[in-house]
Amino acid sequence: MKMTQRFPSRRHALALTLAAALGAAPFGSALAADAYPSKPIKVIVPFAPGGPTDIMGRYVAKVIGDALKQTVIVENRAGAGGNLGTDAVAKSAPDGYTLGIGAISSLAIAPGLYEKLPYNAAKDFAPITLVGIAKGAILAHPSAPFNDLKGMLAYAKANPGKLNYASSGIGTANHLAGEYLQSLAGVDLQHVPYKGTAAAVQDLLAGNVLLSVESSLTSAAQHVTSGKLKAIAITSATRSKMLPNVPTVAEQGFPGFDVPTWFGLIAPAGTPKEVVATLNRVITDALKSPDAAERFAQIGAEPHPTTPDQFGAYIREETARWTKVIKSANIKPE
Structure with a gap:
């Protein structure tokens, strides 16, 4: 009986040694995945x-x-x-x-x-x-002398370097959306970076800047609906369900424009x-x-x-x- 008890133990040890020598990583990974998550x-x-x-x-x-x-x-x-x-x-x-x-x-x-x-x-x-x-969207203050992208770009071309646009900071997605549009349209817009979306929208509402490129419509949509802001264009490939009547940049002359x-x-x-x-x-x-x-x-x-x-x-x-x-x-x- 003692030999019978010892033999399985040695056999098991040998199997483990062979498995380690052969690199049984997939087996170990599978066991780890089965146990995941354990904490x-x-x-x-x-x-x-x-x-x-x-x-x-x-x-x-x-x-x-x-x-x-x-x-x-x-x-x-x-x-x-x-x-x-x-x-x-x-x-x-x-x-x-x-x-x-x-x-x-x-x-x-x-x-x-x-x-x-x-x-x-x-x-x-x-x-x-x-x-x-x-x-996201390009938004404008109600006093802006344009209501769509065509009008905005025409105004920018007639007033090079005078049309400012706000973003939530240098290097953000909305900043790059503005730069990308400028390069495609051949206009000169002045970028005004803010520390966050809230500050940019606040200055837009106050009329301190005429434009803002927003990467999310979470807070901006309500201001458009209430008439406090104008939506010029949606910056992604398809329209937003939050502002379904606002055409995209792509629809307004720039096919393929998509900055989500x-x-x-x-x-x-x-x-x-x-x-x-x-x-x-x-x-x-x-x-x-x-x-x-x-x-x-x-x-x-x-x-x-x-x-x-x-x-x-x-x-x-x-x-x-x-x-x-x-x-x-x-x-x-x-």
Whole structure:
């Protein structure tokens, strides 16, 4: 009996030794994925609470928590245009327990804008899925002597360098939308950067600037509806459900013009593929629901589920696109 007891033990030990020698990584990864998640997950939002990025981050956190039956904590780590929180994701352990909301600013604009970033946007992240795309608009004060894009550009050409437009800061998506339009239309607009959307809209409402390019219609749509502002054009490829009667830039003479503000879920590079696949399945299933469409519509956005590979390709395409615009317009960070 003693020999019978010892023999399975030795056999088991030998099997483990052979498995280790042969590199049974897939087996170990599968076990890790089966156990995931075994502790709370953290989602880093690289902007302050209350904005579209934060709203999407909290939605994603709830979906993950509900589906995987685990506590998910949202941590707002704002600063440096989203780069601070994004860097924190890059430097976290690649185990699936620290995730982040990656945005156009930190993943696609920052690489072309900053000579030195604390992270490599192309190498330091494992894309999980694109989450949502928000539509923006060119807005004008009611006193502006134009009501559409054609009139705006005609006024700009007749008054070179005199038409100002506000944005939420240098290097933001709405700033680049203005620069991109200038390059296509051959006009000279003066950029006035503000520290955030709220300050830009406030000065527009006061008439201190005649134009503003907004990357989200969350707060601006109500001012258009009330007549306090005029909507000149939607800056994404299709019209916004929040302002369905406002034509796009593309419809008004610039086919292909599309400057959305997008957000996606990322993890540190090296996160197990099985974990990435689990998170992708959970999030994309939720994004296809009517509930997601309704929630995102409240902030002027639409759900956009993708595969990890599709999201990675999208980031690369957007980075190349905006780096070209930044270099062409000679945009420098603050």
